[in-house]
């Protein structure tokens with residue numbers, strides 16, 4: 001183990017440069033109503049992930065954000081175990097009829113102010129599962145959504161760009177402490 | 179013991195079903211076969227509903243032969259197989275939910291996928307409107323002194339798929355785990371009915387995201403069998419390359435994740451790097467990190483060029499450079515071994531009874547690997563070993579993955595070295611008559627079965643996909659007994675069953 005740790009110290013880090021916040025994400029957020037909330041949430045966000053019916057592909061790429069290349073936590077973004085500790089709900093999948101209530105309840109358990117990010121093409125409008133008897137639709141069919149990150153699944157870098165946009169102060173506004 | 183062909187010969191052979199035979203049987207024979215499965219004469223490969231009929235796929239393991247028997251159920255009932263053979267239980271509950279086919283004598287008649295939320299009953303059979311308000315689900319009783327229950331899910335603490343676990347514990351020791359699944363049921367088989375073949379294969383690739391390649395491969399192969407189409411050799415080899423990259427990515431991820439659940443983050447970090455490298459190589463070669471939609475009916479939709487070949491060779495070299503040190507780290511860390519050795523032990527007899535595939539079966543003495551047992555191309559032309567262990571604990575399931583990583587790296591090298599030149603895809607034309615086909619392919623977590631019936635115009639009339647998880651989830655309940663609550667995540671990760679693949 002000591003060899004591995006030593007190598008880790010001597011080698012250049014794998015972590016890559018931060019991407020700029022996504023343009024589309026910034027535009028969608030600017031058009032939304034969350035301006036005040038955004039000021040209050042500041043530069044560190046706790047994220048609660050909810051799979052509302054995904055194929056698990058989106059989860060794989062969310063997981064990847066934690067690896068050495070993307071190192072999500074350096075941005076002050078971290079995943080938390082309880083919705084009660086969360087500022088952001090990151091929701092994947094078409095919302096299935098069988099998950100609808102769980103999503104609603106998780107949303108209600110998350111204190112205000114909060115954001116909902118719908119991740120993946122399914123989360124936008126149900127994707128290729130849209131027309132099923134077992135699917136309610138996209139996330140916005142069940143809870144209000146602030147930001148969509150498209151892709152099937154979105155690449156980790158696209159997820160990062162979207163999440164970083166949440167940390168940007170609203171245009172013209174200043175950030176206020178907690 | 180007579181072979182599977184003799185058995186099927188006792189029924190009425192169904193034409194235009196490929197590559198393995200299908201036979202119509204009567205209720206008496208259906209029950210007799212169920213009893214034979216329970217005695218171990220055949221392995222149950224799958225059981226699924228259809229319009230007015232129920233099918234059962236059987237495997238003759240020693241002979242590597244597969245067959246399907248079908249029972250027409252005009253009255254909507256069939257003799258329960260689960261009454262003789264418990265591994266059929268959830269499959270029958272699902273067939274009852276989706277098609278309204280009632281298994282007579284079913285030991286557990288509770289609904290399974292149907293949570294009372296769809297607004298419709300029997301969505302694939304005789305549809306009937308129903309209230310979407312949900313049904314209460316009575317969990318099985320555990321009685322005794324000082325027992326307490328811990329309900330977990332469907333929303334879990336980590337970034338994992340939804341499902342409900344009901345633990346009953348005595349102090350720290352678990353006396354029962356009961357799973358409730360179906361939360362991510364998307365109605366995939368319903369969406370496939372009537373869909374064009376290309377679209378159906380795209381849907382198959384979204385059944386379990388971690389097995390996008392394996393599912394697309396299974397569905398495409400089933401359709402190609404039905405239509406008697408042979409994809410070009412280059413496509414066949416590229417498909418295997420994608421499948422092995424998918425296996426590598428998942429095994430790296432799983433080895434790290436199991437260690438992470440034992441709070442050994444260093445392994446997780448290093449395995450995460452290897453996993454990311456595989457996904458990046460896949461992206462560089464085929465244009466998608468999960469290689470989604472790259473396997474299509476008739477062939478593949480992406481080629482490997484010179485740069486891609488270099489990328490793959492560099493990946494293999496990188497993995498060979500770094501993985502052995504991680505294996506030594508795993509093997510030499512006593513605090514980690516303390517958590518994985520002897521934990522969550524699956525007895526070989528139970529693995530055999532359930533026909534458990536993948537690392538779950540192979541860590542418990544069941545040597546089945548579809549690449550070897552059914553030897554679909556190009557695996558018949560490639561050299562590889564199928565590692566098998568007997569211990570059946572978390573440690574053994576980790577070791578199976580480690581050994582399979584080594585095999586997959588070798589397979590990737592062989593494929594890149596031997597990749598035939600030529601076309602990537604052949605045209606897929608409808609047969610102007612109904613056709614049926616099936617395929618079994620080895621995903622990273624075990625065998626995926628795809629069965630489909632194509633209409634005369636080439637659209638999908640019925641497609642059934644059976645994930646390896648169907649036979650693994652119930653075994654997780656079994657291995658948990660007597661373990662401490664804190665070891666559940668470890669056991670669960672070492673299985674790594676798919677929720678979405680199971681719920682579809």
Ligand code: SF4
Pocket residue numbers: 053054055056057058092093094119120121122123127151152153384387
């Ligand atoms: S967007 Fe794609 S990867 Fe994500 S859940 Fe849907 S099908 Fe799966």
